[in-house]
Amino acid sequence: MKKLNKYSRREILKTSASTASVFALSTGFPTILKAENNIKIGVPTILSGRVAQLGISVSNALNMAVDNFNKSGGLDGRNIELIIRDSRAKPDEAARVCRNFINSDKVDAIINAEASGASFAVQEVIRESGTLCLHTVSETSRLTADPSIRAWNAFRFSRQGIHDAVGSARYAAKIIKEKGLKKWMSVNPDYAYGRDSDDTFFWALEKFSPGFEVLGKGWPKIFQPDYTEVITQIARKKPDAIYSSLWGGDLVSFIDQASLYGIFNNTQLFAINLADYTTMSAVKNLPKGLHSATRYVAAWPNTQDNRDYDNSYTNLYGDHPTNWSWETTVGIDYLISALKETGGTDNKKLAEAIKGKTRKSFMGVGDGNTVSMRDKDQTIIDYSIGWGTTIANDPYMTNIQAADWHTIEELEKEWLTDKGWL
Amino acid sequence: MDIFALFDCIISPACLISQAAGGLKIGMLLFLVASGLTLVFGVLGVINFAHGALYMLGAYFSWQVMSVTGHFGLSVILGSLGVGIFGLLFERTLISRIYNAELLVQILLCYSVVLILDDLVMIIWGDEFLSSVGVPKVFQVPPLFIFDAIIPPFHLAIIGMSFIVGIILWFIMTKTRFGRLVRAAAVNPKMLEALGVNINLIRAGVFMLGSFLAGLGGALAASLSSVVSGMGNSILIESFIVTVIGGMGSISGAFLASLIIGMARSFGAVAMPLFTDGLMFLIMVLVLILRPQGLMGNKKQ
Numbered sequence: 161m162k163k164l165n166k167y168s169r170r171e172i173l174k175t176s177a178s179t180a181s182v183f184a185l186s187t188g189f190p191t192i193l194k195a196e197n198n199i200k201i202g203v204p205t206i207l208s209g210r211v212a213q214l215g216i217s218v219s220n221a222l223n224m225a226v227d228n229f230n231k232s233g234g235l236d237g238r239n240i241e242l243i244i245r246d247s248r249a250k251p252d253e254a255a256r257v258c259r260n261f262i263n264s265d266k267v268d269a270i271i272n273a274e275a276s277g278a279s280f281a282v283q284e285v286i287r288e289s290g291t292l293c294l295h296t297v298s299e300t301s302r303l304t305a306d307p308s309i310r311a312w313n314a315f316r317f318s319r320q321g322i323h324d325a326v327g328s329a330r331y332a333a334k335i336i337k338e339k340g341l342k343k344w345m346s347v348n349p350d351y352a353y354g355r356d357s358d359d360t361f362f363w364a365l366e367k368f369s370p371g372f373e374v375l376g377k378g379w380p381k382i383f384q385p386d387y388t389e390v391i392t393q394i395a396r397k398k399p400d401a402i403y404s405s406l407w408g409g410d411l412v413s414f415i416d417q418a419s420l421y422g423i424f425n426n427t428q429l430f431a432i433n434l435a436d437y438t439t440m441s442a443v444k445n446l447p448k449g450l451h452s453a454t455r456y457v458a459a460w461p462n463t464q465d466n467r468d469y470d471n472s473y474t475n476l477y478g479d480h481p482t483n484w485s486w487e488t489t490v491g492i493d494y495l496i497s498a499l500k501e502t503g504g505t506d507n508k509k510l511a512e513a514i515k516g517k518t519r520k521s522f523m524g525v526g527d528g529n530t531v532s533m534r535d536k537d538q539t540i541i542d543y544s545i546g547w548g549t550t551i552a553n554d555p556y557m558t559n560i561q562a563a564d565w566h567t568i569e570e571l572e573k574e575w576l577t578d579k580g581w582l
Numbered sequence: 583m584d585i586f587a588l589f590d591c592i593i594s595p596a597c598l599i600s601q602a603a604g605g606l607k608i609g610m611l612l613f614l615v616a617s618g619l620t621l622v623f624g625v626l627g628v629i630n631f632a633h634g635a636l637y638m639l640g641a642y643f644s645w646q647v648m649s650v651t652g653h654f655g656l657s658v659i660l661g662s663l664g665v666g667i668f669g670l671l672f673e674r675t676l677i678s679r680i681y682n683a684e685l686l687v688q689i690l691l692c693y694s695v696v697l698i699l700d701d702l703v704m705i706i707w708g709d710e711f712l713s714s715v716g717v718p719k720v721f722q723v724p725p726l727f728i729f730d731a732i733i734p735p736f737h738l739a740i741i742g743m744s745f746i747v748g749i750i751l752w753f754i755m756t757k758t759r760f761g762r763l764v765r766a767a768a769v770n771p772k773m774l775e776a777l778g779v780n781i782n783l784i785r786a787g788v789f790m791l792g793s794f795l796a797g798l799g800g801a802l803a804a805s806l807s808s809v810v811s812g813m814g815n816s817i818l819i820e821s822f823i824v825t826v827i828g829g830m831g832s833i834s835g836a837f838l839a840s841l842i843i844g845m846a847r848s849f850g851a852v853a854m855p856l857f858t859d860g861l862m863f864l865i866m867v868l869v870l871i872l873r874p875q876g877l878m879g880n881k882k883q
Contacts, residue, residue, distance in 0.1 A: 208700075208701070208704075212704060212709035212710075212811070213709055213710045213711075216709055350856070376855070377855065378851070378855055379855050379856050381816070381859060383810075383812075383813070383815075383816060384816065385803055385807040385813060385816065385817065386608055386611070386803070386806075386807065388604040388607055388608055388737075388848065389601075389604055389605075389608065389847050389848045389850070389851035389858065390851060390855075391604075392600045392601055392603075392604040392732075392848065392851075393851055393852065393855075395600060395732040396596060396597050396600055396601075396731075396732075408711060408808075409711035409807075409808035409810050410808075412711070412713060412714070412808045413714065413806065413807040413808050416714050416716075416806055416807075416808075417806050417807075420717065420725065420734035420736060420737070420806070421725055421732050421734055422724055422725050422732070438710055438711075441713075442711065442712070442713035442808060443713065444713060444714055444716045444717075
């Protein structure tokens with residue numbers, strides 16, 4: 161039979177396959193190899209529901225830092241690849257997402273941007289796997305204060321409840337002295353963080369200014385829309401001051417509703433979580449003179465580095481950073497530095513490179529504007545904690561006073577001893 | 583539990599009036615939402631798990647109208663009407679297909695709508711909570727003092743507004759032809775259809791009214807509370823408690839139960855601040871044991 165073509169079908173197929181292979185080797189394969197060679201970081205966080213802003217501001221902070229790192233050549237050509245997934249604020253889902261990062265995605269490290277409940281679940285997963293983990297959101301002290309929960313491969317870059325409590329109580333004691341605030345009430349969200357915050361604040365306040373009286377405590381549920389029953393109690397008992405660890409939309413609703421009763425005309429509010437841009441800008445007619453810790457404001461610390469950070473973030477995302485943003489930025493900065501120092505992704509070497517290190521940071525108040533990763537409990541210290549009073553418009557905070565880290569650490573020791581954790 | 587604190591409160595006019603006014607405000611806002619839920623269940627037999635999402639839509643719509651017009655009254659009216667129209671479309675396109683379906687199908691459909699709406703509002707209005715709509719200028723005045731009890735005038739306005747809506751609802755249901763048809767549809771829809779009444783129109787009207795009430799509750803709540811995706815979840819649970827206590831399908835029962843829940847939360851905060859939610863469930867359990875059909879419910883239901 162006469163061949164219709166110069167080449168047989170088999171030859172054509174063979175040639176095509178060879179050409180395809182050569183093409184793939186010259187273009188596609190290196191791309192695949194490059195992706196495989198990336199430094200993978202898994203980020204379980206909250207991207208849906210009422211706290212979605214948490215995950216979004218964390219993602220923004222991470223993308224900003226990682227883009228800069230990759231553009232500057234990465235780690236000898238190896239880029240950081242972020243894999244950010246939603247846990248929907250559920251501890252079991254956070255643990256599942258985390259296991260998938262480790263088992264399926266084979267991540268080199270985890271940046272855990274979960275709230276407190278889910279952070280404990282993540283901690284158990286990474287303890288088992290030995291994956292390097294950076295906690296950048298949870299503020300519950302126990303996560304790193306309780307030795308039974310700590311892990312060699314876990315580091316906390318988020319602020320800690322006991323640090324804030326001491327800073328808050330020290331500031332409140334000054335105001336008590338100036339204004340004679342004797343009768344107190346508190347309004348805290350009815351879950352682990354709210355109870356911890358209430359306990360540690362009044363514990364610390366007793367140290368600085370004993371002799372105050374607590375007239376009552378309100379425990380609204382998280383995301384409760386109506387605070388009437390708590391506010392009527394405040395209106396009736398007429399305390400000199402209120403301590404609150406409500407946050408986000410809950411705090412905004414509480415302030416708006418309490419203002420209708422004229423509560424803040426005669427009562428000082430110490431709201432630890434008020435001074436974040438998203439919260440302050442949402443309050444209708446923000447009353448002048450409310451007291452708050454500086455969660456994140458461009459005005460504090462009052463340094464060019466901090467203002468530059470705020471500008472870079474705002475230019476990229478059209479919104480100010482949040483408290484979660486700066487915590488995550490400090491965390492990824494430490495990780496990048498450890499990658500450069502060790503030249504690879506060995507988790508033990510990375511952990512050693514992070515442990516005990518002091519680094520310059522826009523949020524640092526240590527010598528030369530530094531923060532430190534404390535060796536013994538692998539938690540960040542010397543970050544900026546300030547307290548001040550609100551004003552109606554940007555910069556929203558005035559009369560900001562810095563907390564003293566020497567005092568914070570002294571009282572922290574006492575608190576740890578009381579808890580049996582030292 | 584501090585029973586002495588409760589006793590002290592009851593014998594003190596300032597505390598009694600203050601907590602009662604607070605309870606009344608909580609109860610009346612809850613009544614607006616719960617009456618819509620119980621109406622839809624009573625007439626259509628649908629357990630509308632998306633009712634809380636409609637409440638949330640009312641808050642978002644109201645916020646949007648307020649930011650465009652700056653007019654509080656308009657924001658409440660257009661916000662609630664918007665949800666009513668959304669409810670009509672929801673009923674015609676989805677709910678009408680599941681009237682005879684099993685409960686599980688109803689729940690799945692409604693829950694999927696909740697998830698879609700929760701995400702949709704975040705896509706449209708952003709993932710961060712929005713500030714409250716705010717109190718109209720006329721009510722931005724110092725609170726009233728009645729026997730030393732502090733009462734914000736705006737709370738009195740909300741109570742009054744909710745009460746008027748309750749009366750209008752009662753009038754519609756008992757004194758108008760539409761109300762008679764609705765009640766007839768609740769008892770025997772097939773007979774009503776056989777008599778030549780357009781039952782689909784009745785159903786659509788009832789669902790629209792129920793949605794309007796949820797939207798109204800959300801629009802009024804948005805005046806004092808930040809607006810955020812998922813804000814309808816907690817009110818949905820409370821509305822179900824009200825529906826169970828008052829009796830499934832009973833609007834007068836919803837009114838009574840809303841007041842009970844409002845007072846329980848307000849006075850419960852005095853005696854047992856850590857158990858106010860538990861107290862609501864406890865009342866519901868007691869009603870289910872002693873009077874399973876609810877305080878004003880029909881035994882058959």
